Every structure is written in structure tokens, then in C-alpha cells.
Amino acid sequence: MTKRIMAICDEDAAFGERFAEFVNEKERSLLFMVSFTSVQELIDYSFGHDIELVLISCGISDGEIEQIRAEKVILLAQERLISPNDRYPCVYKYQAADRLLQEVMEVYGLAFEDQGYTVLSEKSRVIGVYSPINRCLKTSFSLTMAQVLSRDLKVLYLNLEDCSGLAELTGEEYERGLSDLFYYYRQSTFSSARLGAAVCTWGDLDYIPPVQYPEDLAFASSQEISGLIRQIAKESTYGTIILDLGQMGKRAADILEICDCIYMPVKEDCVSAAKVAEFETYLNASGHGTVTKRIQKIRLPYHCTFGRKDNYLDQLLWSELGDFTRQLLRKQP
Template sequence: MMRVLAVYGIDSSYGERFADYVNQKEKIPFTAMAFSNLEKLLQYSEEHTVEILLVDEEAREQVRDVKAKQVMVLCQGELVEQKEELPSIYKYQSGDCVMREVMARYCSQPVEPGLALLGTRAVVMGIYSPVNRCFKSSLALTLSQQLARDESVLYMNLEEYSGFSRLVSSDYEMDLSDVLYLYKQGAYNWMRLKSMVYNWGNMDYIPPVRYAEDLSQVSPDEMAMLIDRISRESGYDKVVVDVGQMGRGALPVLSVCDVVYMPVREDMVSAAKLEEFDEYLEEADDGSVRDKIQRLKLPSPGRIGRREGYLEQLLFGEMGDYVRQLLKGRGPEH
């Protein structure tokens, strides 16, 4: 069933631009339609189901007779509480920000069980290493950016201290901590997740946890089930997971990956750690994880003098060249 998001207001050009933006975003589960004529909107709502109606604050009194499951007001200035208690969203911000707020308010209402963007299960690509300082996260970020140039990609970081928000210079209202809480409470679904997904370039991502201890909200097995569910329900082509230092708890997460890229180093300490990891796999793994692991000797990202633009420099530097060759020769297929 088509889910319609209608936009109505005095500024018809805004509605048309916003509807075009929504309809071009593959992972937004609505078809957007812009209306500047009230009679046409009324007629449409009589004959079709309007899931969400976004209306300019100047026109909010005009839409009382429009049949819509949920109405939200697009405000031009300071958000104020209204008597009708209609949710309000600041109009002049990015389309991503508007839709994140729309999804968050939409999901505050009861949501249909099992709601998902069904399709082919995403390929889950894990980035993991028992070795430290091996450019693991640089590989994960470069891989996600490169894949996102041609496919829909979701990046997840399971590290306790990822530094990701510093690299992209962003603050977040919601992050992986909130996703884990919803999942633990049995309130998770893809619609709720969409309100917590951000975008950088072509890459979608869930901001990492704000506090390291939040990762303990779920067990390694539950984390693995969550990642598997995201891969099945979200409609992405690829899900890239920077697994972080989970110790022996990494095994369940690695087991749901289709491929595991493992950066390694050749110094004595690193070699000893890899030997211990291999011994653990011999005892605990039935071979399913070992068969997925591709050990990689990564190039150094080189000297990057400024934090600003670091992710772009990864993509177009030596690490980016390495990743492109890796995907060209050994990338997993659906």
C-alpha cells in the first residue's frame, strides 16, 4: 500500500521542492505529493489515505476537514505549543532534518507490527581486528564512502569511543544508544530507526553511542540479531559495521556478516594477538566465521594535517585507492 505524505501551503514552490526531495530518497517509505489548492487536497483525501499532512502554519486552519491520519505544522519561526497540540517542525532546515523530525513524530504514534522496507537482504560487511592501531576505522569509513557512490549504504560503528562526531563536526539528538534502548524494550522497527539515521555525503549512518557503557544494554547475541534485522528490513544494499573491540563477544556479530575484513600488522605483538585469536576461533567457531575473514595489510592513510576534510582525504588518497582495488577484485556479491 502506498503511504502518502501530503504537503500543503501557501508557498507552492517549497512544497514541490520538498516532495521531489522525499521521492528521490529511496529509504523514505512515503510517496510525497504537494498541494497548493485546498479543494484538490480535500478531494484527494476523500478518495485516498493520507498518512501524514505537512501544512504551513499560516494555512493550518484551512485543513481541518482534510482526512489525514496525522497532521504536522511547518513553522517559519520559533516553535510554540498550540492548543490543538499538533506537532511542529521548523520549516527552513535541510530535507534530512525535516524528515528525521517527521519520522520521529510519526513513530510516536502506534506503528503497524512488522513494518519494514522489504527486499533483498543487505550484504553485511564487518570490519574487525584483534590488533590495535591498524587503521581499521579508516578502512570502514573509506569502504562505506566508496560503496555509497553506487549503492545505498548504512554505516554502523560499535566502538566505545569512535570519535566519529568530531570527524564530521556534528551533534546528534538521537544515536545508537537510542536504537539499542528501543530494541531492548521491544519497540524497535525500521520506521523508528529512520528517525535516527543521518547522512554524510552519499553514506547513511547511525551515530555511535554517546556513552561507552550504553553498548552493554544488549548482549553480543542481541547485537547480532539487531544487525541482522536491520540488514533484512531496511532496504539497504550494504551495511558496513565497524565492530570495535568486543573481545570474545565479537564472534556473534561476525557470524551475521557476509564478509569480514581484518586489518593486520606484522610486528611481534600484533602477530601474537592474531595467534591467540586464531586459537580462540579453533575452539569456539565451527568454521563459518573463519571462512568469511579476509586479512588485509592496509596502507597508511599518510599524513593528514587537518581534521577537517579527513574523510574526503581518505577516499581520494592511498586508502581510497586500496579500497577500490579491494572491491574490484574481491567484493562480495548478493
């Protein structure tokens, strides 16, 4: 599959090279970024290559920009909330790479969504993590597995809980997230570019910030949730999608149907066993009996290395739970 070319031109060579490397590693929309410090070199390059998007310093004159053969130009602004040129959209240069890429992809998506561009890739493998039991380390396991797999694979983590606590754990304030993707899906305007604009990064792991309000998830039907996940799996470049499912009632069974494999944390007490048995009875009675064949029940270690929330995600990798997860994944085909 041919990658679309994005170019960045900035006099700060280290900035351009670092951002280009970040984009190329993520490959969120099958874009390949090349870096330039000379406008003339970029102009010459554009005559021999089809460039879809150029990021360029706001100090470059309109005359020079007009010589660049590119579908879309975005200016790198030196200050926030300042648009130095009404002809071109601007993004703020001095911010985290993932935030900068989010803004770029948002502009890119708005520019190209009406031109019929669609990124098609092999379907992602969807891993579901679900349990009818509460306080079973389900989310800690999901985050641990996502981080472990992302060391070698391109992984996207999706949390489908009313209140995930993820913003508190990461200390981030999210401008976009799963609520926006549900809106785009309902409006039939979802695209790989809009997905890329919502993706955040923690270490090697990409994730979509969870719903902004519980109502955003409560009012989403199982068909909408499953449809959105299928579209992400079909059109994104992620090889693995991890779904961290909350207590979603009968919708959980519908969503588990699209999972290639399912991990179910369980506990040994009789009440927990009864809940699992009742859920399995429901799956069979509701026509979801085949889901049970893909469920792997796991008993997670209650690791004693719980730390402060500001570095909890990092500590997961080196806890008893991290060791358990690595051993579990080594046994999988």
C-alpha cells in the same frame, strides 16, 4: 511493495520540491512524498489517494486541514519551540533536510507503532570490519568503503566502538543514535520509523550516530547487538549495512556470525601477526570456526594525505586509501 504516501504542502515551491526529492531518494521507511503549493490541490489529491502523513504550513486554517484525508498531520513551524496549534504536532521547518526528516519520522513512528505497521524488505547484506590489531586504519577504511558503496547502493554505516570520534569528525551534535535504538529494541518498540528518526546523512552516506556513552555499548549483550542488527537488516530498505566493530571481547565473535563477509585489516609485524593468530585460535575453540572462512585479510596503505578533522571524511575518498578501497571492491563478486 506499495509505498506509503506522504505529502508536503508549502507556499515555497522550491522548499517542498527539494524536501520531497530528498525523502524519495532516501526511502527510509518506504514512503513516497508528493509536493503541493495549493491546499485545494492537496485536498483533491487526498480523495483519490491514501495519504498517511501530511506536512503542511502552520498558517493553514484548521478548517482546510480537516478537509484533507490523511491519517496524520504535522505542521511546519516557522520558529523553534513554538506550537501554533495544539491539535497537531509541529516540527521546525528551517533546518537541514536530514534533521527535519528525523523529527518527522519520530512523530510518524509514535503515531503508527501501535497499529502493527512493519516494513519488510529483502535482508540487507551485512559487511563486518574487524581486527584484533589496534591503529590499523580500520575505521578509516570502514568510512571510505561506506562512502564508495553509497554512490551506487543504499548503505547504512554503524560504528560499534566505545569512543568512535565521529561527532568530532562531522562536527555534529546528535539528539538520537544507537543508544536509543538499543533501548527501543529492549522494549520491543523498534520500528523502521524509529530507525529513520535516528539516521543522519553525510554526503550520500546514511549512518547511525554511535552510542552516547561507552556504558551503553558495554552493557549490551552480543544477543542484543546481533538482534538489533538483524532487525535493521530485515525491516529497513538498506541493501548494505557496514559494521565497524571495536574491541568487544568475545562479543565480537558472536556479532561476526551475522556478517556475510568480513574485512580484517592486518599489519606485517610479528606482534600483529600473533594477535591475529590468537584470535583465529579463539574462533575455532569457541565454536565460531566458520567465521574464519568469511574473513578477508587486507593490508591497508598508510596514506600520506591526512588532513584536518573537519574535512577528513571527504579526503578519505581521494587518498591512497580511497584508491585502494575502490580497487578492492571492484574485485568483489
